[in-house]
Amino acid sequence: MQNERSRSRRWFLGLGAAWSAALVACQSKTASPPPAEPRALGAAVSPYGSRSKFEKTARYFNQNTKVPLEEASSRTPLHETYGIITPSSLHFERHHSGVPELDPATHTLTIHGLVGRPLVFSVDELKQLPSKSRIHFIECSGNSGGEWRGGSTESDVQRIHGLTSCSEWTGVPVSTLLRECGVDPKATWVLAEGADASKHDRSIPMKKMMDDAMVVYGQNGEPLRPEQGYPLRLLLPGWEGNSNVKWLRRLKVMNEPAMSREETSKYTDLMPDGSARQFTFELEAKSIITRPSGGDTLVAGAFCELTGIAWTGRGTIVSVEITTDAGATWAKAELQTPVLPIAHTRFRFPWKWDGKDTVMASRCTDSTGYTQPPLTELITVRGMNSQYHNNGIQAWKVASDGKITNGNRA
Amino acid sequence: MATARKRLLRVAQGVGLALLVAQGFPKVAQDFSPAVLAQSPTFGVGHAPNPALLQQIDIDVTPDGKGLLPGSGTAAKGKDVYTRRCETCHGPTGTEGPQEILAGGKGSLATPKPQKTVGSYWPYATTLWDYINRAMPFDHPSTLTPDEVYSAAAYVLFLNGVVGEQDVLNEATLPKIQMPNRNGFVTDPRPDTPIKRK
Known part of the structure; x- marks a missing residue:
């Protein structure tokens, strides 16, 4: 069945059949002695919770770079988060000119342009309108971008793929707001603009705005974090991160795209013939094994659960397949319910490692019938300079000493 | 929840905007300025932009030059x-x-x-x-x-x-000004990988 294709392709490392049918396992934990009976009171109640002092999980960002940290990225520790919701404090960041400090008492959203009735809404007024809560991922289109040129064997899942996060977002459908403003039904584009220093702006097709776009103020049950656009951001389910404009201050209804810097010179995909694809909004189906992954060490013979996340900007994940024998065979992983549209989907796969070199990977299929391709197939079509929108299969190489490294570099 | 449902029923029964504004959204009801005419018809929130303030933030420039400042x-x-x-x-x-x-x-x-x-x-x-x-x-x-x-x-x-x-x-x-790469861009043709694996 699907194995025939996989065998014929040998897509990641060109590995021979000698590496097939490996059984693999995770590192075992040493047991620690039980704690003494508590004889002292614990801490009192507190107004706002914080995590245990023993937990150190953090976003990763490169501090030794010429890129100013105000326009840098920080990446979600995908290997150290569980389930499908990313804690707000660990949601990835990508700013273009720093995080502005906006007062919700004075910040407003202005809707104007091709509307019968331009309107300014306060944050409080938006909160009075009929609301919706939806669980959606946001992924930066530059996520996994280093892999176009082979990536680094030293890299791990956080550094390669940490520009995706998933939250429950609460807000108002943009369609509600546009209708209240008497939008011109023939208008085709809406410019969304932030109140950050660079006034980050993207032109969005009207169809998306009327379909499922939202102006959100809530994230995981509380107000948006400043890094995520407090007090208001645009949410375009399944579309590349930077189009979900943070610190949203303005929506202008237009009949053409503004051709802003971020939709011409940036976030466009350069092809081998020198042309560039523009307005590449949807994020295609993608999955990654997040644990164990690059940097982890396996122990032969011990039980090990492979787990990871899958997502698609075009609908719902319907299946995730795992190979632990370098693509010779694929078997279905279990999907954790609920499986939600345009959301991270958690998958699991029980496993044991037999101590031999191998490659493990996941691939997903979404509700449109599209299956995540090998990175080599994407490179065949798009070359190595497209920089953005890499949804290719992530291969993890397992060495005979159990060490896992990035296996995309053949 | 119950209050919200009542509000919707009132609208459905044609009780109208005035009642909705007056009972459902007291903050707005207290502020019957001329701007109320520009408020959203269904929910009675929002106000007309101040033209000077709008001009300040309406900064985008389109390829035809609309939005360029004099100078x-x-x-x-x-x-x-x-x-x-x-x-x-x-x-x-x-x-x-x-x-x-x-x-x-x-x-x-x-x-x-x-x-x-x-x-x-x-x-x-x-x-x-x-x-x-x-x-x-x-x-x-x-x-x-x-x-x-x-x-x-x-x-x-x-x-x-x-x-x-x-x-x-x-x-x-x-x-x-004709930029050298003016015609270098194409629209998104994805999905573009050769095989859709059912």
Whole structure:
């Protein structure tokens, strides 16, 4: 069945059949002695919770770079988060000119342009309108971008793929707001603009705005974090991160795209013939094994659960397949319910490692019938300079000493 | 929940906007200014923008030049603006960095080492004006006068050989500039991988 294709392709490392049918396992934990009976009171109640002092999980960002940290990225520790919701404090960041400090008492959203009735809404007024809560991922289109040129064997899942996060977002459908403003039904584009220093702006097709776009103020049950656009951001389910404009201050209804810097010179995909694809909004189906992954060490013979996340900007994940024998065979992983549209989907796969070199990977299929391709197939079509929108299969190489490294570099 | 349902019922029964505003949204009801005419018809929130404030934030510029502010500049004048406000990040000739490379890269897009500069990649001169005006200099955005923006844009275009040193850029001339990569962009054709694996 699907194995025939996989065998014929040998897509990641060109590995021979000698590496097939490996059984693999995770590192075992040493047991620690039980704690003494508590004889002292614990801490009192507190107004706002914080995590245990023993937990150190953090976003990763490169501090030794010429890129100013105000326009840098920080990446979600995908290997150290569980389930499908990313804690707000660990949601990835990508700013273009720093995080502005906006007062919700004075910040407003202005809707104007091709509307019968331009309107300014306060944050409080938006909160009075009929609301919706939806669980959606946001992924930066530059996520996994280093892999176009082979990536680094030293890299791990956080550094390669940490520009995706998933939250429950609460807000108002943009369609509600546009209708209240008497939008011109023939208008085709809406410019969304932030109140950050660079006034980050993207032109969005009207169809998306009327379909499922939202102006959100809530994230995981509380107000948006400043890094995520407090007090208001645009949410375009399944579309590349930077189009979900943070610190949203303005929506202008237009009949053409503004051709802003971020939709011409940036976030466009350069092809081998020198042309560039523009307005590449949807994020295609993608999955990654997040644990164990690059940097982890396996122990032969011990039980090990492979787990990871899958997502698609075009609908719902319907299946995730795992190979632990370098693509010779694929078997279905279990999907954790609920499986939600345009959301991270958690998958699991029980496993044991037999101590031999191998490659493990996941691939997903979404509700449109599209299956995540090998990175080599994407490179065949798009070359190595497209920089953005890499949804290719992530291969993890397992060495005979159990060490896992990035296996995309053949 | 129950209150919300009651509100909806009232609307459905045609009790109307006045009651909805008065009972459902007391903050608005207390403020019956002339702006109420511009409020959203269904929910009675929002107000008409103050024209002066709207003008302040309505900064975008489209390829036809709509949105450009009155003013003018030349590359000759722009050299001074560039040296004072741009050179630290972009280098003496726009090719040195340490930040974004602005000039050069002509003919490099289809090679293994493409250089995406204003001259080699950007399709519209209006985008350059807009971006300098909205976001540059990086640490002091929106501090250049319109004349300085025209001049800085002219200088960057001059470094790329797109305009001459004395060419005057203004609301009329800037949108007419034909950028070298104007026709370099195509729309998204994905999915583009050869096999859809059912």
